[in-house]
Amino acid sequence: MAWNLQCLWRNYRLAQKMNIPIIVIPASGDNPVWLLVAKPVLAVLRFIFGDIDFVKYSNPGWESKAKYRMYEELGEAVIHVSPGHNWLYICNPDAINEVFRRHKEFDRHPELLAILAVFGPNISTATGADWQRQRKITSAPFSDSNNALLWDVSRQQASELVQHWLAASEPIRTTDEDTRTLSLHVLSGAGFGKQYSFHKKGEKAKAGHLYNYRDSIALVLENCVLILVLGPKLLGKLAKWRIFGPLAKIGQATIDFKDHMTTMLIEENQAIAEGRPRAATITNSLIRASEESRSSSKAGEGFKGLTEDEIYGNIFVYNFAGHDTTATTFSWALYLLAAFPDTQTWMAEEIMAVVGDRDLQSLDFKEVYPKLVRCLAIFYETVRLWNPVLGICKSTFLDPVDLTVGEQTFSIPPDTRIVLSTNGSQTLRRYWGDDSLEWKPRRWVLDSGTNSEETGEKGESLFVPARGSFFAWSDGVRTCPGKKFSQVEFVATMVALFRDYKVEVVPEKGETSFDARERVKRTVNDNGMVLLLQMRDPKSVGLKWSAR
Numbered sequence: 149m150a151w152n153l154q155c156l157w158r159n160y161r162l163a164q165k166m167n168i169p170i171i172v173i174p175a176s177g178d179n180p181v182w183l184l185v186a187k188p189v190l191a192v193l194r195f196i197f198g199d200i201d202f203v204k205y206s207n208p209g210w211e212s213k214a215k216y217r218m219y220e221e222l223g224e225a226v227i228h229v230s231p232g233h234n235w236l237y238i239c240n241p242d243a244i245n246e247v248f249r250r251h252k253e254f255d256r257h258p259e260l261l262a263i264l265a266v267f268g269p270n271i272s273t274a275t276g277a278d279w280q281r282q283r284k285i286t287s288a289p290f291s292d293s294n295n296a297l298l299w300d301v302s303r304q305q306a307s308e309l310v311q312h313w314l315a316a317s318e319p320i321r322t323t324d325e326d327t328r329t330l331s332l333h334v335l336s337g338a339g340f341g342k343q344y345s346f347h348k349k350g351e352k353a354k355a356g357h358l359y360n361y362r363d364s365i366a367l368v369l370e371n372c373v374l375i376l377v378l379g380p381k382l383l384g385k386l387a388k389w390r391i392f393g394p395l396a397k398i399g400q401a402t403i404d405f406k407d408h409m410t411t412m413l414i415e416e417n418q419a420i421a422e423g424r425p426r427a428a429t430i431t432n433s434l435i436r437a438s439e440e441s442r443s444s445s446k447a448g449e450g451f452k453g454l455t456e457d458e459i460y461g462n463i464f465v466y467n468f469a470g471h472d473t474t475a476t477t478f479s480w481a482l483y484l485l486a487a488f489p490d491t492q493t494w495m496a497e498e499i500m501a502v503v504g505d506r507d508l509q510s511l512d513f514k515e516v517y518p519k520l521v522r523c524l525a526i527f528y529e530t531v532r533l534w535n536p537v538l539g540i541c542k543s544t545f546l547d548p549v550d551l552t553v554g555e556q557t558f559s560i561p562p563d564t565r566i567v568l569s570t571n572g573s574q575t576l577r578r579y580w581g582d583d584s585l586e587w588k589p590r591r592w593v594l595d596s597g598t599n600s601e602e603t604g605e606k607g608e609s610l611f612v613p614a615r616g617s618f619f620a621w622s623d624g625v626r627t628c629p630g631k632k633f634s635q636v637e638f639v640a641t642m643v644a645l646f647r648d649y650k651v652e653v654v655p656e657k658g659e660t661s662f663d664a665r666e667r668v669k670r671t672v673n674d675n676g677m678v679l680l681l682q683m684r685d686p687k688s689v690g691l692k693w694s695a696r
């Protein structure tokens with residue numbers, strides 16, 4: 149206790165020197181013990197003191213509720229002082245650009261995501277030259293040439309999903325789970341060369357395994373927090389003991405997942421040795437690119453490929469980073485579209501104009517994708533207001549670093565965590581207007597006022613916001629390598645769902661349709677932090693799909 153107070157005082161003194169608004173909080177946001185006990189402790193503190201800053205800004209996930217408010221009230225740079233670290237929150241687009249630009253001075257601190265190294269070091273846990281090497285190799289598969297396959301897999305998965313929903317006799321309360329299945333299958337199919345139908349009829353588990361690739365990665369991702377905390381080694385040991393019930397199953401899934409990765413590695417290495425061409429999946433590309441960089445690097449040049457552990461680590465982290473982010477954003481978007489039927493119709497009009505009655509299977513990705521501006525606007529507007537990643541974390545390291553925010557320049561002490569606030573910047577009223585907190589996808593669409601003479605399609609394009617006022621996929625060198633992947637997946641899904649079908653909210657007993665839609669708006673705004681931001685109670689909303 150005395151030690152904590154001493155650290156708090158030391159951090160407070162450091163923050164004071166920066167001469168910017170200070171908020172004292174009881175624990176650092178990256179303290180795992182705090183994450184476990186925050187809820188009950190804050191309930192007691194709130195009961196005693198009310199919703200004072202000390203309580204309000206300690207609540208994990210507070211950013212998504214506060215949006216621009218803390219910054220408009222106090223200023224566009226605010227420091228949160230805790231006994232662990234000091235956290236400098238920035239919500240000034242120019243300063244944010246500066247931080248992205250000076251990426252050597254402001255990098256992600258390896259401590260922040262070290263926990264993600266469960267299956268091996270990877271792009272998320274690396275910094276400096278190590279990160280550069282991994283980034284170069286792992287982002288290669290995200291080229292445009294793979295997007296046609298991605299488009300097709302997404303369309304196929306979404307078509308199966310909507311048939312599943314149409315067949316339901318009860319209101320659908322599993323939208324969040326179903327979008328997770330969709331996102332998992334798209335990632336497995338387009339990214340890892342493993343195709344599954346929505347109804348999970350995949351290959352049987354191989355001898356000696358309990359789970360096939362799909363089921364093992366699904367269990368690993370669903371139980372990520374546990375695996376990250378306990379580690380796959382300990383869980384793997386529990387797998388032998390049935391008395392550990394679900395823990396034993398999760399342990400077995402981690403063993404099976406690692407085995408599947410090893411099999412992929414062996415198969416790909418064999419194909420390379422025999423000169424056989426293979427599909428450009430993420431895994432295959434990782435292994436090939438790694439092999440090529442390794443063999444082409446000259447003596448004394450340093451290692452250019454990926455180690456075996458880094459291959460495992462990256463297969464896991466690309467699954468991790470690409471799964472929940474996409475799945476949760478998709479479910480927010482679907483609930484919102486159900487609550488805003490006019491926006492749904494607006495998007496469906498575009499899909500009809502671009503796709504018409506054509507068979508969805510025969511669509512040419514390159515021809516249709518760039519024209520589906522409204523579909524993409526729905527995605528942008530959803531991640532503007534609901535981003536599963538709460539902010540972009542950077543850090544200073546051994547030296548103090550100067551930064552200018554607005555009119556003020558200050559020196560940031562060493563080892564200070566810096567959060568570039570997506571929630572704040574993406575709702576700042578001077579950039580986004582007085583309706584910045586409202587979900588209005590139309591704000592993203594610019595109308596040239598002309599319709600194409602040839603096709604009659606509308607001449608619409610996507611609004612490009614001021615740099616630093618929108619960075620839902622981050623920006624600068626560490627920008628999300630899966631940005632286009634998620635966008636293509638989203639647009640293909642919208643086409644397959646909304647060309648022929650529509651979704652509505654099912655009112656509960658005694659509720660009007662209007663009340664039901666208002667309830668959905670409250671549900672999408674009631675979010676909490678697990679590893680990422682997600683809705684607390686999506687199952688309270690029933691949806692119904694029918695023909696358009």
Ligand code: HEM
Nearest residue numbers: 271272469470473474477537541620621622626628630634
């Ligand atoms: C709605 C969809 C998505 C959103 C909003 C999103 C957002 C982000 C953000 C904000 C970051 C930076 C995190 C940070 O610096 O702390 C990031 C990084 C990353 N994302 Fe995404 N992402 C999405 C989908 C995907 C997909 C589909 C993949 C892969 C298939 C992916 C792979 C990654 C990876 C590997 C990183 C780490 C990059 C690095 O450190 O260099 N993401 N993403």
